Amino acid sequence: MSEAFPAIVKVIGGLTLLGAGGELLVRGASRLATALRISPLVIGLTVVAFGTSAPELAVSLQSVFAGSPDIAIGNVVGSNIFNVLFILGLSALIVPLLVSSQLIRRDIPLMILASVLLYAFGRDGNIGRTDGSILFTALLIYVTWSVWQSRRESQSVVEELTQAMPAAQNGIRNLLLCGALIVVGLLPLTLGSRWLVDGSVTVATMLGISELIIGLTIVAVGTSLPEVATSIVAALRGERDIAVGNAVGSNLFNILCVVGLSSLIAPRGIAVSSTALAFDIPVMIAVAVACLPMFLTGHVIARWEGSLFFFYYLAYTAYLVLDATQSGLHRTLAGIMGLFVVPVTVVTLAVSVIRHVRKQE
Secondary structure, three states, X not given: OOOHHHHHHXXXXXXXXXXXXXXXXXHHHXXXXXXXXXXHHHHHHHHHHHHHHHHHHHHHHHHHHOOXXXXXXXXXXXXXXXXXXXXXXXXXXXXXXXXXXXXXXXXXXXXXXXXXXXXXXXXXXXXXXXXHHHHHHHHHHHHHHHHHHHHOOOHHHHHHHHHXXXXXXXXXXXHHHHHHHHHHHHHHHHHHHHHHHHHHHHHHHXXXXXXXXXXXXXXXXXXXXXXXXXXHHHHHOOOHHHHHHHXXXXXXXXXXXXXXXXXXXXXXXXXXXXXXXXXXXXXXXXXHHHHHHHHHOOOEEOHHHHHHHHHHHHHHXXXXXXXXXXXXXXXXXXXXXXXXXXXXXXXXHHHHHHHHHHHHO
């Protein structure tokens, strides 16, 4: 019990510092992008997504160097599942989310491709430096292309940006302020990630729970708190492009940047457990694929679709908890989901897509 209290304090303190650092980083990055006249969607997909993914990057790097690769992989995979099922689900329950055609044509297919690449690179049990260099190069190409496309947007997009974020100003002073916010935000991120990883490893050891489960749940949810705040606030303010773009963009950054950069820096790459390959990464891919038909139908994430996302996250978390307690009930839950819930969902989505296609004819 004497070891548990300091570990729990570290976890809570680490999450608090990650939230504070992420908030400062997002503010600085958003103001900088706005001053440079980048469209709201691209801000959500790139700058805000990178800022809100900074906790995942800090925690994954710390985990790799601390010899806890399961936390690094679990953090990324769990965060990606959480971003789509929980954050988009909750945001859509608050207000139906409009989906840009750019997301459907380019960014969601890229998210699916990145998820499949992560699985392919990890099949040999390790994501090495060559794999990491491919992922990180893809990130650089994606960001460069997104910003270049944004700079070619029409005047109407520029006016939309000005109305959405009127507070941003040009000038050296504003740019320096943005840079200061970004730098100051990195400090609590660094310390918070160290506390969170150390505390999580201690808690997992004491409870006899695998580090992968801790990474998929506590660490993943904790590092995704900036995405939760950003997307929900954006949805409430009517900035739906940022709400959706933030979640999709964060998933891309988690794989291309967090995994890519971590495996590049780590001397021996990142080890990938057979459990993650057998269940959790396939779930992440399935969640990414499920976005496409939902987003396609009417370019809106309706409330019922949001509730479906939210329900699936609760079911996934329940499965992890039941599996960790070794109660055997996780098999019952998996059977119910596989025999009834998933097929009904697939049929419902298929009918929605068919109706959407017929309307377009």
